[in-house]
Amino acid sequence: MPADMDAEQFRAFGKATVDYIADYLEGxxxxxxxxxxxxxxxKPLIPDDAPEEPQDWQDVLKDVERVVMPGVTHWHSPQFHAYYPTANSYPGIVGEMLSAGIGCIGFSWMTSPACTELEVTMMDWLGKLIGLPQEFLNCSDGPGGGVIQGSASEATLVALLAAKERTVQRSNSSVEKSGVLGSMKMRLLTTDENCSFRGSTLEAAIAKDIEQGLIPCYVIATLGTTGTCAFDNLEELGPVCIKNNLWLHVDAAYAGAAFICPEYRHHMNGVEYADSFNFNPHKWLLVNFDCSAMVKNSHDLVDAFSVERVYLAHQKQGLAPDYRNWQIPLGRRFRSLKLWFVLRIYGAQGLRDHIRKQIRLAKDFEAMVKADPRFEIVTEASMGMTSFRLKGPDHLTKTLYEKLISEHKIYLTAATFGKKFMIRFVVCSRFTEEKDIQFAWQEICRHIEPVEGNENDREKLIEIPSLKTNNCSTKESLRKPVILGNSR
Structure with missing residues (x-):
């Protein structure tokens, strides 16, 4: 086989790979x-050195099963209930393939106009779908606009750097000269009994920091925290940030996708106060990684990241975004293609159905836990996540968790809440059905030591209980990040 694969060989290789992917996901x-x-x-499965001569693609594809698959954690398995979802869909996969085939590096409009303009429109589609105010959109009269970043972490850093630049620009010359914002201190602030970050807490922290000679400049609020999927109070935080000239960044990486359903939009009341808003279609909206949507004031991003060189200039500058000025790297992939494919092929209603189904399945699991007297719910089911533990000392829940992980049948993650060890259960895979929720519950019950002196009761409790929900309030607070400037 020639070193440079020709079109016919590519067709055969590509079709065989598509078949392999479909078979993998179906099974x-x-x-x-x-x-x-x-x-x-x-190491023992492959040679120590790259091959000197070309090899047949058929052999390469065979080795995926022999070499790669034994070491894969199957994130799209219906038995995967850890972390949060990472999205996957056939339209998303095909969009990724086409992006790789076109292979453009769309850092400016001129380097590939379609890459830029489709992303502009897709960010507007997303903003409208989740009900963001008009000023967040590219189609608004103001500086609103959206850009696809690689992850929520990347979006948070981009907003942080923009906030730092904006603070420096309004500071006096002595502040600029000393470069006090060259690095950023981070403070973690407490939340209320519902794990929500409140305005009064932020006000107290600002007053204390100013008294100590610090310059607050950046606040991160979360809609759907990692540990418990809790929601911060934007209606209280927003006015405090405006009063004190602080950049408010809203991280809705996972839960933001649920806002395509009108019944969940109340969680983002107060979003109009935000300077930047991020959520990840690659978590819960069936768009393959990476696709992290960040929107709001594009002027602040350009001010912070714009680098002009003769070789980067083009005749259409200013008429459309040059996304290299909205991000950390120069180059960027054609990520909006997969987003376009998913939004068109599923439609808004199809995506809403997906979100609502996963939330319902999480509620079903919560009901099973509540019906078993050996367990307690730590935090009420929120979106597609709930957390639970065995009643009694932590070592009981830790032992249960270790047994579950060691058998590899279901995958969950652990966390602590209110000084208690708990297990997080998240509905992640698009393939998850009610039978998978029941399978997970049976696996959990199977690994519990028999109730002392009552083996018959244990067997009865392994059966699937009726799905009847009760209310259970959370007990203690978590901590949320607020990033502040350095001391003067």
Whole structure:
């Protein structure tokens, strides 16, 4: 085979790979969600050096199953209930393929006008779908606009750097000269009994920091926290930020996708106060990683990231975004293609159905936990996540968790809340059905030590209980990040 694969060989290789992907996803329920390999497992399976001569693609594809699959954690398995979803769909996969095939590096409008202009429109589509105010959109009269970043972490850093630049620009010359904002201190502030970051807490922190000679400049509020999927109070935080000239960044990485359903939009009341808003279609909106949507004031991003060179200039500058000035890297992929494919092929209603189904399944799991007297709910089910533990000392729940992970049948993650060890259960895979929720619950119950002196009761509790929900309030607070300037 020639070193440069020709079009006919590519067609054969590509079609075979598509078949392999489809077979893999169709049969993913039959694979253990966690691999059983040990670190270093790949070394004896492949040569120490790259091959000198070309090899047949058929052999390469065969080795995916032999070498790669034994070490894969199957994030799209219906038995995957850890972290949060990472999205996957056939339209998203095809969009990714086309992006790779076109292979443009769309850092400016001129380097690929379609890459820029489709992203502009897709960010407007997303903003409208989740009900963001008009000023967040590219189609607004003001500086609103959206851009696709690689992750929520990247979007948070981009907003942080823009906030720092804006603060420096309004500071006096001594502040600029000393460069006090060259690095940023971060403070973690407490939340209320519902894990919500409140305005009074922020006001007290600002007053204390100013008294100590600090310059507050950036606040991160979360809609859907990692540990408990809690929601901060934007209606209280927003006015405090405006009063004190602080940049308010809203991180809705996971839960933001749910705002396409009108019944969940109350969670983002007060979003109009935000300077930047981010959520990840690659988490819950069936768009393959990476696709993190960040929107609001594009002028602040350009001020912070714009670098002009003769070789980057083009005749259409100013008429359309040059996205290199909205991000950290220069280059960028054609990520809006997969977003376009997913939004068109599923439609808004199809995506709403997906979100609502996963929320319902999480409620079903919560009801099973509540019906079993050995367990307690730590935090009420929020979106597609709930958390639970065995009643009693932490070591009982830790032992249960370790047994579940060691068997590789279901994958969950652990956390602490109110000084208690708990297990997080998240509905992640688009393939998850009610039977998978029941399977997970049966696995959990199977690994519990028999109730002392009452083996018959244990067997009865392993059965699926009726799905009847009760209310259960959270007990203690978490901590949320607020990033502040350095001391004078």
């Amino acid at each position: 993913i329920r039959d694979r253990d969600v966690l691999p059983s390999v040990e670190p270093g497992y790949i």
